[in-house]
Amino acid sequence: MAESxxxxxxxxxxxxxxxxxxxxxxxxxxxLAKPVSLSTVVDGTPATVHAGSIVANVALRGDQxxxxxxxxxxxxxxxLAASLLMADExxxxxxxxxxxxxxxxxxxxxxxxxxxxxDPLGAWALGTPACALQRTADVVQHGxxxxxxxxxxxxxxxxxxxxxxxxx
Amino acid sequence: MKKMLIVDDSATMRKxxxxxxxxxxxPVSDILEAGNGKEGLQRLVADPDxxxxxxxxxxxxxxxxxxxxxIRTRRDKTSLPVVMITTEGGEAMLQTAMDSGxxxxxxxxxTPDSIRSALEGLVG
Numbered sequence: 001m002a003e004s005x006x007x008x009x010x011x012x013x014x015x016x017x018x019x020x021x022x023x024x025x026x027x028x029x030x031x032l033a034k035p036v037s038l039s040t041v042v043d044g045t046p047a048t049v050h051a052g053s054i055v056a057n058v059a060l061r062g063d064q065x066x067x068x069x070x071x072x073x074x075x076x077x078x079x080l081a082a083s084l085l086m087a088d089e090x091x092x093x094x095x096x097x098x099x100x101x102x103x104x105x106x107x108x109x110x111x112x113x114x115x116x117x118x119d120p121l122g123a124w125a126l127g128t129p130a131c132a133l134q135r136t137a138d139v140v141q142h143g144x145x146x147x148x149x150x151x152x153x154x155x156x157x158x159x160x161x162x163x164x165x166x167x168x
Numbered sequence: 169m170k171k172m173l174i175v176d177d178s179a180t181m182r183k184x185x186x187x188x189x190x191x192x193x194x195p196v197s198d199i200l201e202a203g204n205g206k207e208g209l210q211r212l213v214a215d216p217d218x219x220x221x222x223x224x225x226x227x228x229x230x231x232x233x234x235x236x237x238x239i240r241t242r243r244d245k246t247s248l249p250v251v252m253i254t255t256e257g258g259e260a261m262l263q264t265a266m267d268s269g270x271x272x273x274x275x276x277x278x279t280p281d282s283i284r285s286a287l288e289g290l291v292g
């Protein structure tokens with residue numbers, strides 16, 4: 001079961017993992033024409049957010065509150081943005097374009113999670129994406145995330161529910 | 169050929185929608201953009217030739233449902249085709265959009281086929 005220090009999560013860990021996998025695969029296959037290979041980081045394994053990474057958060061609000069986080073290593077962020085925008089050269093994109101693209105990707109992932117898992121449980125609202133460039137030294141996040149390799153760089157998706165990070 | 173307005177707070181998504189419209193071979197003469205419902209309304213007032221609207225739902229300032237309702241209160245826009253393009257895939261939001269006067273509903277991520285299907289009969 002998913003973990004939380006407050007209320008228990010309203011859905012099962014398996015349902016959550018499955019929904020996130022399906023959503024990511026759908027977004028990549030449809031919008032990027034790119035197959036994606038997802039791996040689940042072992043429960044409780046710390047995940048490092050490197051300086052220069054893009055972090056996009058989208059809030060989900062209902063009986064409880066959650067945040068879907070998309071964390072892209074610098075190379076993965078540019079690869080993903082360039083694929084979404086069909087840009088020939090990822091390095092030609094400016095920071096605003098990359099941030100916006102990753103935010104929209106996080107938005108689609110959070111929307112897919114809401115549709116697949118939360119909507120059947122009641123009324124939930126989806127927030128607008130908040131994106132930021134990780135400018136400071138590396139930060140270690142505790143808890144598991146779904147990760148995938150994007151042309152040699154890592155993209156991860158995590159979920160925080162209530163006060164605790166859900167272990168995937 | 170029609171003039172179309174795309175309303176989405178993401179510039180990336182507006183570009184993607186424009187690209188997919190071309191891929192789907194939708195006959196559009198000109199495409200205008202707005203970043204939220206409030207800007208969208210200003211565009212519609214300023215340009216009476218806009219003949220179709222594609223709008224996101226989750227946006228700051230004015231969301232897509234309030235934008236749609238505002239359009240439908242205008243006597244000259246009651247029959248303006250409005251298609252919602254959103255990450256909200258649930259039945260409840262779909263029903264809210266259709267009850268508010270939407271002519272179509274597309275869930276992100278989308279394909280050229282899903283866009284073409286939603287716009288079928290609305291463009292010409």
